[in-house]
Amino acid sequence: xxxxxxxxxxxxxxxxxxxxxPVYLRALNSLADAGTTTCSSEHLAGAAGVNSAKLRKDLxxxxxxxxxxxxxxxxxxxxxxxxxxxxxxxxxxxxxxxGNLGHALANYSxxxxxxxxxxxxxxxxxxxxxxxxxxxxxxxFGDLAGIVSEHGVAIGVIxxxxxxxxDVADAMVAAGIRSILNFAPAVLAVxxxxxxxxxxxxxxxxxxxxxxxxxxxxxxxxxx
Amino acid sequence: xxxxxxxxxxxxxxxxxxxxxPVYLRALNSLADAGTTTCSSEHLAGAAGVNSAKLRKDLxxxxxxxxxxxxxxxxxxxxxxxxxxxxxxxxxxxxxxxGNLGHALANYSxxxxxxxxxxxxxxxxxxxxxxxxxxxxxxxFGDLAGIVSEHGVAIGVIxxxxxxxxDVADAMVAAGIRSILNFAPAVLAVxxxxxxxxxxxxxxxxxxxxxxxxxxxxxxxxxx
DNA sequence: TAGATTGTTAATCGATTAACAATC
DNA sequence: TAGATTGTTAATCGATTAACAATC
Numbered sequence: 001x002x003x004x005x006x007x008x009x010x011x012x013x014x015x016x017x018x019x020x021x022p023v024y025l026r027a028l029n030s031l032a033d034a035g036t037t038t039c040s041s042e043h044l045a046g047a048a049g050v051n052s053a054k055l056r057k058d059l060x061x062x063x064x065x066x067x068x069x070x071x072x073x074x075x076x077x078x079x080x081x082x083x084x085x086x087x088x089x090x091x092x093x094x095x096x097x098x099g100n101l102g103h104a105l106a107n108y109s110x111x112x113x114x115x116x117x118x119x120x121x122x123x124x125x126x127x128x129x130x131x132x133x134x135x136x137x138x139x140x141f142g143d144l145a146g147i148v149s150e151h152g153v154a155i156g157v158i159x160x161x162x163x164x165x166x167d168v169a170d171a172m173v174a175a176g177i178r179s180i181l182n183f184a185p186a187v188l189a190v191x192x193x194x195x196x197x198x199x200x201x202x203x204x205x206x207x208x209x210x211x212x213x214x215x216x217x218x219x220x221x222x223x224x
Numbered sequence: 225x226x227x228x229x230x231x232x233x234x235x236x237x238x239x240x241x242x243x244x245x246p247v248y249l250r251a252l253n254s255l256a257d258a259g260t261t262t263c264s265s266e267h268l269a270g271a272a273g274v275n276s277a278k279l280r281k282d283l284x285x286x287x288x289x290x291x292x293x294x295x296x297x298x299x300x301x302x303x304x305x306x307x308x309x310x311x312x313x314x315x316x317x318x319x320x321x322x323g324n325l326g327h328a329l330a331n332y333s334x335x336x337x338x339x340x341x342x343x344x345x346x347x348x349x350x351x352x353x354x355x356x357x358x359x360x361x362x363x364x365f366g367d368l369a370g371i372v373s374e375h376g377v378a379i380g381v382i383x384x385x386x387x388x389x390x391d392v393a394d395a396m397v398a399a400g401i402r403s404i405l406n407f408a409p410a411v412l413a414v415x416x417x418x419x420x421x422x423x424x425x426x427x428x429x430x431x432x433x434x435x436x437x438x439x440x441x442x443x444x445x446x447x448x
Numbered sequence: 449t450a451g452a453t454t455g456t457t458a459a460t461c462g463a464t465t466a467a468c469a470a471t472c
Numbered sequence: 473t474a475g476a477t478t479g480t481t482a483a484t485c486g487a488t489t490a491a492c493a494a495t496c
Contacts, residue, residue: 016463022430026409040477049411052477053465060479068478069472085430086437093429100331104324110409110426115433154436155429178439179432185250185334187273195435197428202334204421205317205379206246206309208403209339211419212378213310215402240487264453276453277489284455292454293496 013084017058021085023048024055028078040071092119092151094177096168097160098128098138101183105159106134119151124164141171148175155179162186169196237308241282245309247272248279252302264295316343316375318401320392321384322352322362325407329383330358343375348388365395372399379403386410393420 013021027047031039041059045052059065059072065080066072082088093116095102105111106121121133124141131138139147147153156172158165158180165184172180173194180196182188185203188196237245251271255263265283269276283289283296289304290296306312317340319326329335330345345357348365355362363371371377380396382389382404389408396404397418404420406412409427412420 014462018434019427019431021434022424022427023411027411041479042477047411051465053467054463056477056479057464064479066478067472068470069476071477084434086433087430089433089437091429091433091436100328104328105425107324108425110424111429114426114430116426116429154440155432157429179436181428181432187247187251187271193439195432195439197432199423199425199428200246201329201332201423202338202340203243203246204405204423205315205335205340205381206311206338207243208379208405208419208421209310209313209315210242210245210308212315212403213313215417215419216378238486265455266453275489277491278487280453280455281488288455290454291496292494293452295453 013061017061018085020048020050020054020058021081023050024058025078025081025085025087028074028081031074032078037074038071039074041066044072087115089115091116091155092153093117093155093157094120094122094144094147094153095157095159096122096141096144096172097158097164097184098123098131098133099159099161102159103133105157105183106136116155119153120147122147124160141168144171145175148172148177153177155181158182158184160184237285241285242309244272244274244278244282245305247274248282249302249305249309249311252298252305255298256302261298262295263298265290268296311339313339315340315379316377317341317379317381318344318346318368318371318377319381319383320346320365320368320396321382321388321408322347322355322357323383323385326383327357329381329407330360340379343377344371346371348384365392368395369399372396372401377401379405382406382408384408 024044027044030047041052041056045055048055062080062084065077093111095105095118098106098121102121106118111118118136121136121138122141122144123129123138126140128138129140154177156177158168160168162184165182165186166188169180169188169190173190178194180188180190180194182196182198185200190196248268251268254271255268265276265280269279272279286304286308289301317335319329319342322330322345326345330342335342342360345360345362346365346368347353347362350364352362353364378401380401382392384392386408389406389410390412393404393412393414397414402418404412404414404418406420406422409424414420
């Protein structure tokens with residue numbers, strides 16, 4: 001096996017590292033905005049909220065983009081991470097279920113600024129179709145397959161109620177979508193080649209409550 | 225060291241387990257709603273989207289709530305998990321920043337059904353104060369400390385813009401809040417006794433895009 | 449008793465961390 | 473050269489998984 005091309009990542013990057021790369025990228029953007037051109041691992045780690053050993057270990061999976069004794073060039077490292085996580089691409093996205101949350105997601109600027117382009121908003125409720133949200137008209141759910149093939153949509157966002165989530169996922173998979181971000185509090189059954197990530201707002205709150213209970217000594221698990 | 229009282233959890237539960245307990249609870253609620261009174265670890269694991277070995281290992285940290293050869297009593301296990309993660313308590317919550325996302329959170333039924341009670345919505349923008357969202361009037365950010373002490377608020381939710389997030393966190397900490405759910409894309413500096421969990425909508429999408437890029441062979445990391 | 453299923457053990461795997469040799 | 477900082481090593485820690493003894 002020969003060497004990889006110019007500093008390219010060797011095979012596989014650990015999941016934990018992948019999850020932190022967007023955080024580093026955001027921190028680098030802040031540094032660049034502040035006019036910083038070079039930073040040490042210590043500096044960048046501080047801005048990202050991790051320790052420097054972890055940061056250097058994570059970056060080592062991508063390649064050697066720093067200079068010993070000097071640090072990292074902000075602009076160069078930023079580009080390398082952006083390329084690695086696909087932020088140099090344009091990602092057409094559809095959002096299904098335009099209730100309160102779908103509404104918020106459609107308006108969320110953090111998507112468009114990272115290469116995600118919302119090509120359509122869909123809702124199964126006829127009362128909602130035709131409404132304009134974030135400058136885009138809501139279309140009927142049945143239009144999904146056509147929109148996916150027309151725009152080459154690879155990523156779908158489910159903001160529908162839990163009761164509809166599996167149907168939406170099935171339709172997305174049938175339409176050719178292989179990556180799903182699911183905000184519905186439901187476990188989705190999908191073929192193994194489909195990647196599902198779940199964001200559950202109330203679960204995060206429940207995890208906090210668990211720790212809060214421990215801190216407050218309110219838990220019912222004390223010894224007699 | 226003597227035995228703990230009736231099946232109470234021994235000391236500490238692993239973080240990974242804590243994060244899954246709300247998922248099990250949700251699955252148990254579904255089973256109960258469907259009229260199921262008893263379930264095996266295999267059955268419950270399927271409903272929760274994990275494998276049964278992991279489920280049994282997780283539950284073993286709480287105590288022995290199953291019956292060998294039989295399975296788990298749905299209602300009993302549900303109560304035990306609810307108690308363990310503090311869902312038998314009432315948790316007063318404040319939400320700060322009532323833009324699109326704050327609006328969606330205020331209307332999210334998944335909070336109230338799990339013991340979280342939104343006692344106030346706050347916003348620094350005078351143009352928003354007085355507006356009624358989800359049946360609650362938006363109040364000025366300056367009211368935070370009074371509301372926290374009045375209602376004994378232990379958990380704060382930040383849905384403000386990133387630029388304001390640290391100020392909001394500082395005010396929450398000063399007011400006595402020790403658990404924060406942060407939706408702003410910002411790294412917060414807080415005293416170590418304060419627990420911060422972060423939900424970042426665009427990071428989840430970026431993780432999906434990374435894997436999608438790999439699947440599609442679009443990544444710039446291939447060998448020459 | 450025979451069949452079923454839990455709770456636990458032990459092996460494996462992946463993530464974190466500190467320390468430091470390499471090197472700018 | 474001396475000082476600084478990366479990239480890597482090796483140790484540690486925590487999570488996952490399969491297998492099975494315990495026991496209903």
